[in-house]
Amino acid sequence: MNTVGHFKITEIDESRVEGFDIENSGFGKVFSDHMLQADYEDDKWQTAEIKPYGPLEVTPALNVFHYGQSVFEGTKAYYAGDKTINLFRPEANYKRFVKSCERMCIPPIYKETFIGGIEELIKLDHRWVPRTKGHSLYIRPFACAWDHVVSANIAESYKFFIITSPVGAYHSGLVSLITSEHYVRAVEGGVGEAKTAGNYAASMFPAKKAKERGFDQVLWLDAFEHTYIEEVGTMNIFFVIDDILITPPLRGSILPGITRDSVIKLAKSWNIEVRERPVSIDEVIEAGQNGSLQEAFGAGTAATIDAVKEIHHRGTTIPIHENKRGELAEKIYKNLTGIQYGTVDDPFNWVHPVGV
Ligand SMILES: *Cc1c(COP(=O)(O)O)cnc(C)c1O
Numbered sequence: 001m002n003t004v005g006h007f008k009i010t011e012i013d014e015s016r017v018e019g020f021d022i023e024n025s026g027f028g029k030v031f032s033d034h035m036l037q038a039d040y041e042d043d044k045w046q047t048a049e050i051k052p053y054g055p056l057e058v059t060p061a062l063n064v065f066h067y068g069q070s071v072f073e074g075t076k077a078y079y080a081g082d083k084t085i086n087l088f089r090p091e092a093n094y095k096r097f098v099k100s101c102e103r104m105c106i107p108p109i110y111k112e113t114f115i116g117g118i119e120e121l122i123k124l125d126h127r128w129v130p131r132t133k134g135h136s137l138y139i140r141p142f143a144c145a146w147d148h149v150v151s152a153n154i155a156e157s158y159k160f161f162i163i164t165s166p167v168g169a170y171h172s173g174l175v176s177l178i179t180s181e182h183y184v185r186a187v188e189g190g191v192g193e194a195k196t197a198g199n200y201a202a203s204m205f206p207a208k209k210a211k212e213r214g215f216d217q218v219l220w221l222d223a224f225e226h227t228y229i230e231e232v233g234t235m236n237i238f239f240v241i242d243d244i245l246i247t248p249p250l251r252g253s254i255l256p257g258i259t260r261d262s263v264i265k266l267a268k269s270w271n272i273e274v275r276e277r278p279v280s281i282d283e284v285i286e287a288g289q290n291g292s293l294q295e296a297f298g299a300g301t302a303a304t305i306d307a308v309k310e311i312h313h314r315g316t317t318i319p320i321h322e323n324k325r326g327e328l329a330e331k332i333y334k335n336l337t338g339i340q341y342g343t344v345d346d347p348f349n350w351v352h353p354v355g356v
Pocket of ligand 1: 074195233255256259260299
């Protein structure tokens with residue numbers, strides 16, 4: 001074991017990478033050689049350890065299993081040539097992680113552990129970064145309660161981990177959506193804007209019902225009036241109506257996506273009119289019917305930019321994109337991925353290159 005900077009590092013004896021087709025490993029099923037772990041004990045985060053990826057030993061009383069005090073992040077590393085792997089806005093992920101931690105009473109990990117840890121892992125496991133365009137190494141930092149006690153209190157011990165996984169496309173690039181007349185994802189004052197495990201747990205039953213009806217995902221509506229559009233499973237949502245790019249505002253129940261923010265900044269830089277404003281499902285249905293709805297797309301790290309094939313709401317279906325992204329969505333997709341893979345100028349300084 002060596003201590004490098006902030007980390008204790010134990011390297012694997014022999015890489016497992018040769019045993020996998022990392023260019024075709026699906027999403028989130030294969031994990032690279034190393035992981036990072038830090039323990040919160042005695043009121044502070046202890047020195048982080050980078051070690052071979054592997055199982056953890058716990059007891060059934062581990063409180064995170066019972067009460068779900070758990071937050072996560074998701075970002076990607078992109079192959080940008082033999083000596084460079086690009087991260088994309090990792091500081092934004094760290095900032096959001098700290099906010100999620102605060103909401104869930106988890107002591108936030110240090111920035112050097114979060115960003116420095118990702119860099120160290122990428123250096124060690126750079127051979128796990130796929131070279132195929134559209135593929136990447138998914139990075140999953142997360143923190144959770146780690147007391148072996150069945151009692152619904154704020155925990156005293158926590159663990160922080162970073163694991164990484166070579167991934168391809170998350171969806172086919174086209175999603176069909178259905179609103180839920182009864183269920184909601186989040187409510188202002190709740191935990192919808194925190195990237196916490198429970199938001200996903202709560203969404204699974206309605207998502208299952210949507211699949212049973214032949215749709216890919218739920219288009220969530222607001223909890224009070226069931227009128228205003230919020231977001232989609234793992235993506236924020238955008239519409240182009242009368243040449244204006246519209247997305248719901250962040251008012252506490254929507255996850256503040258980094259892709260969402262990047263889409264807004266890119267569009268504004270091209271002098272496209274952007275509105276963050278409440279958008280009702282009725283407005284979108286009407287725009288779909290009268291021809292003013294030009295595009296609809298979802299934006300998130302896992303899927304990047306997915307076109308919306310159709311939206312179903314209370315017996316009405318509006319078809320939007322048949323088989324590919326709209327013009328603006330395609331331009332955004334090309335530029336965003338171009339910046340990430342280092343093939344397009346990066347006017348916002350979003351890319352964080354790691355030399356390997
Ligand atoms: C992570 C996430 C998003 C997308 O955020 P990005 O930072 O763009 O990846 C959108 N909605 C939900 C519910 C999420 O968990």
